[in-house]
Amino acid sequence: MFAPTWRLWGEEKCEGAIYTVYLKKVRYHHPSRSITQESDDDEISHLEWETVRVRFLKAGTLEKLIESLASDTGELESTFVNVFLATYRTFSTTRQVLNLILDRYLALSSSSNKIYGLREDHKKALRLTLQVWLDAYPEDFRDPPFFSCLRQLSEFTKIHLPGSDLNIKAGYKLDKMKREEDIKGSTMLGKILSCEEMRVHCSSPMSNGNHQPYEFLDIPESTFAQQLTRMDTVLFKGVIAHQCLGSVWSRRDRGRGDAAASVTATVDQFNAVSFRVQSTILVDTELKPSQRARLIVKWIDIAQELRMHKNFSSLKAIISGLQSNPIYRLKKTWGAVIKDKAELYEELARIFSEENNQLNQRELLMKEGTAKHAQTAHANDRHLPKALEKLAVNPLAISYGTIPYLGTFLTDLTMIDTAIPDTVANGLINFDKKRKEFEVLAQIRLLQGAANAYQMERDELFERWWESVLVLDDKESWRLSCQIEPQGSSAQSSTREGRMRKRAQIGHRKNDSIASTSSGSSSSQFFFDNDSLNTPISHNDTCSLERKMSTSSSSSSLPSLDVSVHSGGTSASGRTPERNSNTQQQQPAPSPYITPDFYIIRVSIESSAHEIEGVNLYKSIMLSNSERTVSVIRKAMEKHGFEGNPEDYTLAQFLPDGEMLLPASANVYYAINTQYDLNFVLRRRRHGDENTIIRKNPAKDHKVRKKLLVT
Known part of the structure; x- marks a missing residue:
């Protein structure tokens, strides 16, 4: 039997169910003929074809x-x-x-x-x-x-x-x-x-005889990375995949209870690492900038070891801790970080870049997920490739699994849950949505299997040090940071310090959000990403995104839903240190809520191939309030998996009376009509497509707009 060919036939509805029906065409060799005999005759005459209807439950x-x-x-x-x-x-x-x-x-x-x-x-x-x-x-x-x-x-x-x-x-x-x-x-x-x-x-x-407890700077980077990876491995392998589902993870109003306990444990560990990054750097306020810079360099070296171990969870936690406002505002300290280490930090931070839906991180997971060693690096990296090369040629190199940053999968599952309805016509359960969710869960299960490759011994001295660290909350971290380098200081930075600060800002362009749960029993930090925004996804009916300041490091908080931005903790706005020092108050206090709205639009492609197959395939895209048409087109092309110049395409919204074509320079967020379904079509540019208009003042209520309908 040869590989079958499939063709979409349509939908079939019956009581309580909707099926997607395909026609599967299968060909068989004639059972009474041998291959030798067939080679002497016309092959087509000895093939039998059969068309079979195959039904997949779409909803029911x-x-x-x-x-x-x-x-x-x-x-x-x-x-x-x-x-x-x-x-x-x-x-x-x-x-x-x-x-x-x-x-x-x-x-x-x-x-x-x-x-x-x-x-x-x-x-x-x-x-x-x-x-x-x-x-x-x-x-x-x-x-x-x-x-x-x-x-x-x-x-x-x-x-x-x-x-x-x-x-x-x-x-x-x-x-x-x-x-x-x-x-x-x-x-x-x-x-x-x-x-x-x-x-x-x-x-x-x-109690310990001659074994003295560790001091932070004396802990070997390899030991530190191994122990973090050992802890992360236990937690990640214990994650119950279905607890990551958006509707389970975001179940705030009904009470989460233990529904996401295994995920919460991973979140707590992530926060524990990030908090310790801040504490070790800030707790001694009498250090000189050069001494404090040694602490930052230590964390950068640990992060590199984690990269070698393919532990993206603790790696992300360290980068997030270094990107938090209390650390990232320390201009003099960052100015004392040597050039090579600052560049290494930039390379590590680039892994978690927001660009193209965290493309770097996703590519690394795809390439290295089940590989024995870390083996890839960004094209612009200079330091990581050298370390990876040494690892590749080392015959004694240990095989490692992969510990992903779980927030990536939580983001994808929350996006699916937000973008696709739970039910379709007549309240039938949307099982197509479940298939999409299962694809993400399968990736988690695959990486959990690969994590069995980690075999690391427990280090009691490290655990004693780990438990002994004084963990600071956001408010205290900000207070110590301002004590170390007071705000509004008129002292001029040196030229070298300015260069180092500029380099540091590259990694700080985006700081992860800190979410808090409304459960009342917990409030801690989890740095959570999404497709297009610098703040977490809200699963409420409204599109408000707020972040509330954490007050305790001993409890947990869950991403998605109701977060507010405060100036004393991690910045979600990506502001530079100079702007922070001019706008922040002497005492840490919550700033006004920042509530950037977003939309999730669905984009299909107009092409002859799709029309022939009878398929109208939509891809969901998250749209922030700063997206231009070309940027949205580029995202749509990536989601649909084809290449080309975005400027050769146009984007139009389907409306009851026709289509609204969006100009290339339009801010799509303000241009679209939200009174109707947010369904769009992407097609090649045609003659006359550029003759469109858009509302000139997007600051006004976005429900009132000028539109050009192309019928």
Whole structure:
């Protein structure tokens, strides 16, 4: 059998479901002819062609989704099952899904509408689905103390499937979880006592014999990177992928609880690294600029080691700490950083550039995700390629996995959740959206598998130092920073200092936002990126983006939703140190909220190829309030995966009476008509396309505009 060809046929609607239908054309060699015989005759005459209709569930009720776990022929739809089990929590619950599967199994057992063999195949598919569910997502059934869902499954199989693999597995899982819960309860007090004894032991001056605790500057960079990577590996491998889903991660108004606990743990560790960057640099206010510069250089060297380890999470945390306002405003300190280290810092910061949807970071993850060593560098880098080359030729080099910056995936999943509706016509669950979310979750699972390559021993001296660091909150960090270098100082910087500050600003062009949750129980820092903005995505119905100042370093905060900007912490505005020193007050205080609006538009491509295939493919693009038409066109071309000169294309918004063509120099944010769906078409420029007008004063209410309709 040769590779099939596919053609979109259209949509098929039935009660409770919408299917996307493709025609699959398959060709077979004539079964009665050998290859030798066929070579002597006309090959075409001995080929048989068959066109098969293939349906993919686009949207449906929950009951239809359960039915689709098996194909029409009763075979297990493995791809569908994987997508469903990974994403069902966004539209249902474990109990509801389990009840529907068990009810369908009973209905099939008592049904006489299907022939016996087909009916048994469907039942087998449901049994396999339940086994996959138990193996891949055991946490769904961990609801102590009664474990009601798992107990229900165990009792069901005991009655209807006694002695089956599923019955044995369900019983084993139930007993195991009950034992684990009993052990957890009985050892809780013992753990508390143990921790207290450990604390007393570590505080004793005689407890470590001749082993003195580390001092920050004395810790080898390789040891530091290994220990951070060891901690990050445990947390990343423990991330439950579906907890990263936008509708789970952003579940603020309904209360998150433990729904994203594994992600929160990773966020806390990220914040812990970033806070320690600030603390170690700021806590001693009596240091000279050259001495404080040594601390910055130390963190830059640690960041380089992390790059060699392919640990992008702690690497990002260090860069974010160095980019925070309390550190980045220290002009004299940055001026004392030697040139080579400042350049190395720029190269490391460039990895997380916002340009082209964090293209550098995404390319590195794609190229190095499952590779043994770090092996790529930016074209403009000068220092990193040398280190990478030494690593490549070293025969004793250790193979590493990859620890990604989780915020990249959280951003993608939040974008999908924001841009694509949960339901379609008649309230049917949009399963196409779940497929897109699953693609991102699959990337996380792939990197989690690669992380098994890390094998690093625990260093108790490092852990003692780590726990001993005095962690500062934003307000205190800003106060110490201003004490080190007072605001509004009239002292003139040297020429060399000016050069170093200019170089440092390259890495500080964008500072990550600090988000806070409305849960009330936590408020800490997580530096979170998105496609087009310098502030996190809001999942509220409004487009307001605010960031609230954190007041405690011991709690956690989650990206997306309601963040405000304050002048005492990390800057989300990308202002230069000079502007900060002129505009900020002597005492750190929250500045007025900055609420940059954004839109998510959908762009399709007009081409003969798309028309022939009958496909109208849209790509979602996040649009900030400073986007020009050429920039949006470039993004659309990248999203659709084709190259060319953006100036050769035009962008038009679909309106009820025709189209509105946008001039090349237009600010798209103010030009579009928000009273209708934000659907756009990208097409090659035609004669006369440049004769368009746009509202001249975009500062006014953007709902009132001049438009040229091209019909």
